[in-house]
Amino acid sequence: MSLITNVMDHSLDDGYAEAAARKQSQGERGMPKTLRAKLGLAAGLVLAALVVTVGAAQARVAAPVIAKERQELIDRIDRETESADKLERSVDKLRGDVSARQRVALKTSGGSRQADLVGILSGATAVHGPGVKLVVNDAKEASTGGDGSNPRETSGFSDTGRLRDRDMQRVVNGLWASGAEAISINGQRLTALSAIRAAGDAILVDNRPLVPPYTVLAVGDGQKLSTGFQNSADGLYLHALQENYGIRTGISTESDVRLPAAPSVIVRTAQPSTEKGTS
Known part of the structure; x- marks a missing residue:
């Protein structure tokens, strides 16, 4: 308890209190006394204010540039997205054309019924x-x-x-x-x-x-x-x-x-082998 009481009664360290009393007795204050010191302090404050003002001005000038770059990036993303969508639509159209040609080729080579069956089993035809x-x-x-x-x-x-x-x-x-x-x-x-x-x-x-x-x-x-x-x-x-x-x-x-039909079906054909097996 005595330690706690001492801490509460002497919140300022004795060393700090002694140094403050010594400076006060010697007439040393926080503010400068001489004209030269006052001018130096004023110059420092002016310089600090100038730095803050210049920084704020630069940030204000750079803000439109950043906003412009951001908008340009958004526009570029939109253009690329539109281009990708266009290419995807083109791919789907070409896939449909390939599927139609495949169905025509199957009908030509094997008859309509067989072509329909092959198309269903292969996934080339919607069912x-x-x-x-x-x-x-x-x-x-x-x-x-x-x-x-x-x-x-x-x-x-x-x-x-x-x-x-x-x-x-x-x-x-x-x-x-x-x-x-x-x-x-x-x-x-x-x-x-x-x-x-x-x-x-x-x-x-x-x-x-x-x-x-x-x-x-x-x-x-x-x-x-x-x-x-x-x-x-x-x-x-x-x-x-x-x-x-x-x-x-x-x-x-x-x-x-x-x-639906499969988006793309690869047609593979098998040919009988002409090689004779060996016993």
Whole structure:
């Protein structure tokens, strides 16, 4: 208590108090006494004010230049975006032209019925008919973490509550195995050459990012396709994700689902080999 009382009574250190008393007894004040010292102080204050004024003036002059550069950058971004959109429209038009020529070539070489069948199976032709609609979404409270202790992570899953590319691959393969004739994900038609990959948390289909919820449409015998998928190993896999990790799913039979044509289909042909096999 005595220490606290001493600190409260002597808030100013004794050394500082002694120095202040000594300066006061010697007549030393904070303000300069001589004319020369006063002039020096005045010159310093004027210089400081001049520096502040010049800095403010320069900032005021530079502000329009910065605003102009910012606007020029915005205009450049708008022009480049418009150019990219124009190129994308041109690509889509050329893809449509290529698809039309492919269909004409198939009809010429193999007949109309065979060409239609090839177009449907290859994804080059838009299709519609009965089927199923499967909607899959991340868990409501999907996180980005994971401590690595969950068995889902060690068995090829992720324990973040997010649907992964490998999960979507199993869903699609399960629908194909259950009798689907054509499949699309968020309007992206799948073909025999389609790839489902990941970039971070995003799922890519043929290098195009998809945004959840993921709507999977499949053409086929609706009731048979729905029952077959839900009873398959891949359907049970999806059900386990729903029960254990909060993945949201819903499947329904539809009387008519419409799938667009694939944006581009590469036509490959096989030729019989002329080489004779050796025994």
